Amino acid sequence: MQLAREELEQAYRQMKTIREFEDHLHREIAKGTIGGFTHLYGGQEAIAVGVCENLRDTDYITSTHRGHGHCIAKGCDVNGMMKELYGRADGLCKGKGGSMHVADMDVGMLGANGIVGGGPPLATGAALAAKLDGKGGVALSFGGDGSCNQGPVFESMNIAAILNLPSIYVYENNRYSEHTGASYVIASESIASRVEGFGIHTVKANGFDFFEVHEVMKELIAKCREGNGPCAVEFETTRFYGHFEGDPQNYRGPDEVKNDRENNDCVKIFRSKVTEAGLLSDEDLDKIDNEVINLIETSAEEAAAAPAPSPEEVTTDVYVSY
Amino acid sequence: MQLAREELEQAYRQMKTIREFEDHLHREIAKGTIGGFTHLYGGQEAIAVGVCENLRDTDYITSTHRGHGHCIAKGCDVNGMMKELYGRADGLCKGKGGSMHVADMDVGMLGANGIVGGGPPLATGAALAAKLDGKGGVALSFGGDGSCNQGPVFESMNIAAILNLPSIYVYENNRYSEHTGASYVIASESIASRVEGFGIHTVKANGFDFFEVHEVMKELIAKCREGNGPCAVEFETTRFYGHFEGDPQNYRGPDEVKNDRENNDCVKIFRSKVTEAGLLSDEDLDKIDNEVINLIETSAEEAAAAPAPSPEEVTTDVYVSY
Amino acid sequence: MAKMSYREALTETLHQEMANDENVIVMGEDVVGGTGSAGGPEAIGGVFGVTGGLFGKFGAERVIDMPISEAGIAGTAAGAALAGKRPVAEIMFSDFIGLCMDQLMNQAAKFRYMFGGKATCPMVLRTTYGAGMQAASQHSQSPHPMVTAIPGLKVAMPSTAADAKGLLTTAIRDDDPVIFFEHKTLYGLQGDVPEGDYLVPFGKARIVSEGNDCTLVATGRMVSFCEDAANALSADGITCDIIDPRTTSPLDEDAILDSVEKTGRLIVVDETPPRCSFAADVAALAASEVFSSLKAPIKTVTGPHSPVPFAKELETAFLPSPVKIKTVIEQTVNFS
Amino acid sequence: MAKMSYREALTETLHQEMANDENVIVMGEDVVGGTGSAGGPEAIGGVFGVTGGLFGKFGAERVIDMPISEAGIAGTAAGAALAGKRPVAEIMFSDFIGLCMDQLMNQAAKFRYMFGGKATCPMVLRTTYGAGMQAASQHSQSPHPMVTAIPGLKVAMPSTAADAKGLLTTAIRDDDPVIFFEHKTLYGLQGDVPEGDYLVPFGKARIVSEGNDCTLVATGRMVSFCEDAANALSADGITCDIIDPRTTSPLDEDAILDSVEKTGRLIVVDETPPRCSFAADVAALAASEVFSSLKAPIKTVTGPHSPVPFAKELETAFLPSPVKIKTVIEQTVNFS
Numbered sequence A, B: 001m002q003l004a005r006e007e008l009e010q011a012y013r014q015m016k017t018i019r020e021f022e023d024h025l026h027r028e029i030a031k032g033t034i035g036g037f038t039h040l041y042g043g044q045e046a047i048a049v050g051v052c053e054n055l056r057d058t059d060y061i062t063s064t065h066r067g068h069g070h071c072i073a074k075g076c077d078v079n080g081m082m083k084e085l086y087g088r089a090d091g092l093c094k095g096k097g098g099s100m101h102v103a104d105m106d107v108g109m110l111g112a113n114g115i116v117g118g119g120p121p122l123a124t125g126a127a128l129a130a131k132l133d134g135k136g137g138v139a140l141s142f143g144g145d146g147s148c149n150q151g152p153v154f155e156s157m158n159i160a161a162i163l164n165l166p167s168i169y170v171y172e173n174n175r176y177s178e179h180t181g182a183s184y185v186i187a188s189e190s191i192a193s194r195v196e197g198f199g200i201h202t203v204k205a206n207g208f209d210f211f212e213v214h215e216v217m218k219e220l221i222a223k224c225r226e227g228n229g230p231c232a233v234e235f236e237t238t239r240f241y242g243h244f245e246g247d248p249q250n251y252r253g254p255d256e257v258k259n260d261r262e263n264n265d266c267v268k269i270f271r272s273k274v275t276e277a278g279l280l281s282d283e284d285l286d287k288i289d290n291e292v293i294n295l296i297e298t299s300a301e302e303a304a305a306a307p308a309p310s311p312e313e314v315t316t317d318v319y320v321s322y
Numbered sequence C, D: 001m002a003k004m005s006y007r008e009a010l011t012e013t014l015h016q017e018m019a020n021d022e023n024v025i026v027m028g029e030d031v032v033g034g035t036g037s038a039g040g041p042e043a044i045g046g047v048f049g050v051t052g053g054l055f056g057k058f059g060a061e062r063v064i065d066m067p068i069s070e071a072g073i074a075g076t077a078a079g080a081a082l083a084g085k086r087p088v089a090e091i092m093f094s095d096f097i098g099l100c101m102d103q104l105m106n107q108a109a110k111f112r113y114m115f116g117g118k119a120t121c122p123m124v125l126r127t128t129y130g131a132g133m134q135a136a137s138q139h140s141q142s143p144h145p146m147v148t149a150i151p152g153l154k155v156a157m158p159s160t161a162a163d164a165k166g167l168l169t170t171a172i173r174d175d176d177p178v179i180f181f182e183h184k185t186l187y188g189l190q191g192d193v194p195e196g197d198y199l200v201p202f203g204k205a206r207i208v209s210e211g212n213d214c215t216l217v218a219t220g221r222m223v224s225f226c227e228d229a230a231n232a233l234s235a236d237g238i239t240c241d242i243i244d245p246r247t248t249s250p251l252d253e254d255a256i257l258d259s260v261e262k263t264g265r266l267i268v269v270d271e272t273p274p275r276c277s278f279a280a281d282v283a284a285l286a287a288s289e290v291f292s293s294l295k296a297p298i299k300t301v302t303g304p305h306s307p308v309p310f311a312k313e314l315e316t317a318f319l320p321s322p323v324k325i326k327t328v329i330e331q332t333v334n335f336s
Ligand SMILES: Cc1ncc(C[n+]2csc(CCOP(=O)(O)OP(=O)(O)O)c2C)c(N)n1
Pocket: A039, A065, A066, A114, A115, A116, A117, A143, A144, A145, A146, A147, A148, A174, A176, A177, A178, A243, C029, C068, C070, C092, C096, C099
């Protein structure tokens, strides 16, 4: 926990922002205000934030269908994201992308991705670009436990290994791909053991603890910047909500989510760690909570009131020129 | 070497048939008589034969672009194959398939395959069928070192492992995929170590020695029949000819092929082993040689003289019914 | 006849065919749902609920949850079919077909031909398609033209609950590989469905309505859009033949051409972008075969040459609509 | 002008563009050839020899031998393009496009749109296509309709050595993803090629020849087949416009439509099977836009609805030929 006060505050603010963003969507989607398929990140915040606090704007990430957390952690504008989810003209992607395609090139966020396993090949390419640029940049892909069964993901890890690319593969194992248990669909002992088979240095870590995530990633990313080639991490984690909004979750154990919310809530864990260590006070954190709640409320109100895209926009932005 | 005399003769006959088949094609293609892309199996015979001598007609194999050896070893009719390569109407595939698509459902040969990595998913499916049929059948895919970088190949191995299928993955590492060295494109220490990462029992073995191949496969296939799930083998081997006919092979070491022909010729090695052990005599083997040479000559003559398909055949056999 | 939804018709068919033939197996992501989960299997029966109840009745050997490995799923199905099974594999969204296109275009589609007519590959690949749920660019596509173009594949696209049953039964019993497209907005559509064994032959169009002035050809959700457009015009005395080909491959060319010979006018409606589309395909057919009967330009009503957008307003702008179709019918009928 | 082959024109372009812009990188299977081999790298420079000499000049960082991982190759290229590079990736045979279709259809093609116009993906995917070498079903296809159908992609298909250079230069400098089809039988074709910087704009057809009686539209190898067919008829006083669109996306609709308005007749020649094809696409365009000018049915000359066979006699039967085209021209011109 050798983080400066501002770093701790920033980390907490980011985690809390993701949490509130997702909680807001959960309520709003139930009302039918927001369309499309939405997958919430609630419960996994420590990973997105613990990872991205070690990255620069010039580093790249690719994300997944469950991408809001990664986007916020990498620095996407929350108001722009909220408007995007509401399908507004001045959403981050002009309302064309929606939840599964939030992106922001300016902060190195190469897109959420509706294709499970879609991100890692792209991150591998971004890592190739970073290597050629020679400025110590890295590219990192987030993926779920389910994504580790996709062929293109293996192909990219092999490519990153043979080309010694600064590419980092983060697997968030939240035990399920949709409704299917990870232990059933993944033949190997773990994701990590399988990735190691590619000759890629791989670590297993606790994704409930921001500090563990942060520390593990700090070391791995630093090595990657120095030209030591690709690496990977498998984080243990949980999701608080269903696979998609509307999922009744009857494939989960009777008290599984309840237990996770009580004992494995990464935001709570962060809070108790920093307060117990006397690094931040409950007041400090409550203040951030209020700021975040405010931010989300305001951004939701603005998004709700913002204008929809005009129908002609349907055919713009297909090409740079055509 | 606990093989009966007839088994030894049969093994030798098969290896020699492949060798002569390929040598004939090598000469013939140079003359321009045979069209298309042809990849010769010469040098790798011990693997195809050592594997397939352990299989039944009701077991399945899938093959590769370099498929003649697998086809002959699995029991495809040599005359039908020869005619197929000459593009004749009564070729094994009516002249529609050619070298890269020889197949014979009657002997469980599910096809050579022009797509590198195309076979393993199919073999996995055939293994699923075999498992459901419950008669102890197995399915086996052959693949080159280059094929182990294809995503669908990984996907199938994982599927076979989670479903505990009687599926066997044979990798013939002849050091090259086309002109590229295996050590460069395969990130892991070996193919075997990577496959093991999928929780699949994997063996490395010497593919120059028929007896080693046969023994290793005998055990693996037997276990597979008993329901122990998938397994894999990486065989060390070499190809005597270029990647395709016409390949000048300047990516190979100066004396590499010469050395392989002298010291790693699996047919020669078989011959000296069985004669030294007094299991078969030179006369026994010479007799087989002559029979094989005769067979190939006759089949080539017949193929050359056989009628071409009639043009209307271009649109038949697309569907069972349409 | 029983009243049921498109979804229920599909589920019933799967139950019937699995009971009829033990070679029929079902496989895909979450087709059981919950395998290996804390709550146990059969949590969901497919994300759209189509495979519900199969696991309970036919067990884990024949109803198989698969990893997220589309190429592996399609390849395993193709291999099992080559080895005598009748797999019904599910690719959750047809947008993911790009991940298993090789297994379809180079393997399943070509076995029979490449192997000289000596192999069969009786697999069905069920998949959802279509826009209308704000599912955005990667979950709203209609890639049926891509597979219709591939010799060796058959392509079915039911637009009613009855056809859902009849075409799926035919698909499962067919000895060739079939790509079966289910429109995600139609799952709840109710209709009368024949009980027991019910087969709708491939390559035989459904004549949805008959008229004199114009032929409309459409599949899936677009059929009802055409009906709405035509109904809105009947007051003006304009009547249309509406033809739902049901299968784009094989295509009932005769039904289409006979109709165009009668009406002299053709409009093809499809929700894909326009290029190299099924709409263009049908238009080209008529322009070649019944040219002399044509009284007006052949028109297509399709999405624009752009991906499917997320925002409701944009998605609506992307899609054909009864209003857009009606306008084109009027222009075509009034052409001179 | 310099006399050189289609292959040499492509090689020269790659050399020029790599020298011009350090963001241009080349990657694919055996594009160096021999990496990691006993004989050392630069053994071959692509199995068709197109990337020869690049490794020696630009080194291993920018000329990259890749594993047999088509999805990985296309995905890596798309990601590198998103991050500012201009990758020129090679997929050895376009038949393998099914292995990387997701990276093309759902990733590269859609970034710009999904991300609200804020991303660019300036990648080129070079690939070979076409029948005529007895390469059989999995090495002879022409899947350009599949990618022409996808909004967000551009598709180029040079038919001459000059266009090979001009279109590839344009492709590499273009900010959108381009699929670049090289016909495997044309690599040896000689032609005059402009020296230095030479760009052929996308969406601008080449008017191969001018005539009055019929419009022929064709790309790639089929262009010369059309020329042969037209030449065989000139003695009879029948003359044709031959139009090579050069890029199927964007398509020079004006050139095609202007010509059909003049001739009143259209034949589209392509070597794919007929369904949902580029031939159907062009036919549908004309049937919609210049109906009143048409004097005869619009015909397409394509392969049949079957895979490409191996045997020489069958492959010849599969392909369009000057003789088949000539017959269709005669029928069209004599239609009444
Ligand atoms: C290629 C592809 N296949 C299937 C899906 C449908 N799908 C969406 S999310 C998902 C599960 C993903 O599981 P995991 O990778 O563990 O991520 P998580 O949802 O747990 O975050 C599936 C199957 C998809 N979007 N893309």
